[in-house]
Amino acid sequence: MSDPARPTSTAAETPRKSASTEAVVPRPSTENVHRRRRAHRKHRGVGMIWSALAWIVGLGFFFPVLWMVLTAFKHEREAYTDPPTLLFTPTLDQFQAVLGSGMGLTLLNSAFATAVSTACVLALGIPAAFALSLRPVKRTQDVLFFFISTKMLPIVAVIIPLYVIVNEIGMLDNIWALIVLYTAMNLPIAIWMMRSFFLEVPPELLEAASMDGASLATAVRRVILPLVSPGIAATALICVIFSWNEFFFAVNLTAVRAQTAPVSLVGFITGEGLFWARLSAASTLAALPVVIAGWIAQNKLVRGLSFGAIK
Template structure:
């Protein structure tokens, strides 16, 4: 290395100024935080009230620093009445899981036919599915009740499974079609050239590629089934009673037991929260699939 090279001063890298802060983005961030806190605050207040006694929960204004107790949870699990919440919880779990599984079994082939291998007038088919959600649930309650009574299906968990499947199927078809529309046709053509049948193509090629969309669809169907109250309230009595129906039993003619109701609400909400946290990454991927090209 020559002396001229050693004496040559090194030029400093140009300093890159950070981009100017966008005031609109900062305002939107603050607004988003405020909205998020407003949505979460009632849930946190419900959880806190569930650890108060009935006397402290009924004070006006509510007492924030009241002594904590587990009496509300003890009452929910039958400490005073002896009524166990486990049969209704198991009924809700059974109806939600089985109906969601049936919805996926029916929705994935239907969405495949409407997106990758479109049938004739597929737009009319999609709008027909959507039109079934335009009828208010209460409008079909009496016919469903009379049919269930005539065939001896009242207070039967399988009736709820069939109803929840039919209620969630249109939404699942619409969601799965948007996810399946993102599958490259070349991949399916390659599978067809390799000799894969349609069921095998769906099972080994399509389903793994749209797994985030399946997770998002199944979670939404599970939540809708778990939270459904109207059909379960009218069509069940004791054998097929679900958790939301059991929850309404704490509102009696003697009054509203606020701490017990809050404790029951927390317990009934836990399965949905656990499922949401367990499938959080898949849910975000599924709901954002196709949003960015």
């Protein structure tokens, strides 16, 4: 296949003449190198433009959020200016004011509802995902179809009876009502997503473990769960994002005691006008936990949002 003359000659020449390349290498070749370098440079120049554009777009999308965070550190008079104020002395006054006016409780409520509902989702969802993947039940497809179809049901279609029922059993303005609903809201996504992780586990591992004398429970605990734990963590983070950000149930079913952070923001648009800096501080506090959760889970975000269909 190869030309026998060429490789040997170059192999013999290269080490000897490397010191004086300029003199030995014939002209056309130098030309060629230059042309290639020029092309490379041009290519890199175009690449730089695209990279710069990507950065501009990224910053553009992020800018409103950045602005919100900046405003949160302003005094109220610096928040309303035309042109907008860029340079200012940061202050924590707004955060203190916001937390002093009772937002702390709503943040705690949100944290509690999010944590408990996510724990419930995992407790119900992990066994279910297992039963729909590694040791599948009959009619697995139908069950999956059912779970996903509940996500297709607009929430407004059930809010009225939910309100009536929750009211009747005296659970209005009770955080546990939200926990139950958030669990139901996230369970289908979690099951689909975790199933997609379970499916990546070779089924022989379960068989190998059972041959090695492990019971099913031991095999799952010792062999399967350690393998899917990154997937479970990503699923949990996605549940955290959805339940923390939830507004519709919270605004309809809670009032004072069980109010969550997003609902507490409503208080800033009613009443005696807007306080931008304070509003921004409250928004920042409300948004921060999920933004961080989302940044951590970003590689698995697509998988959660597409119900595990896209890896």
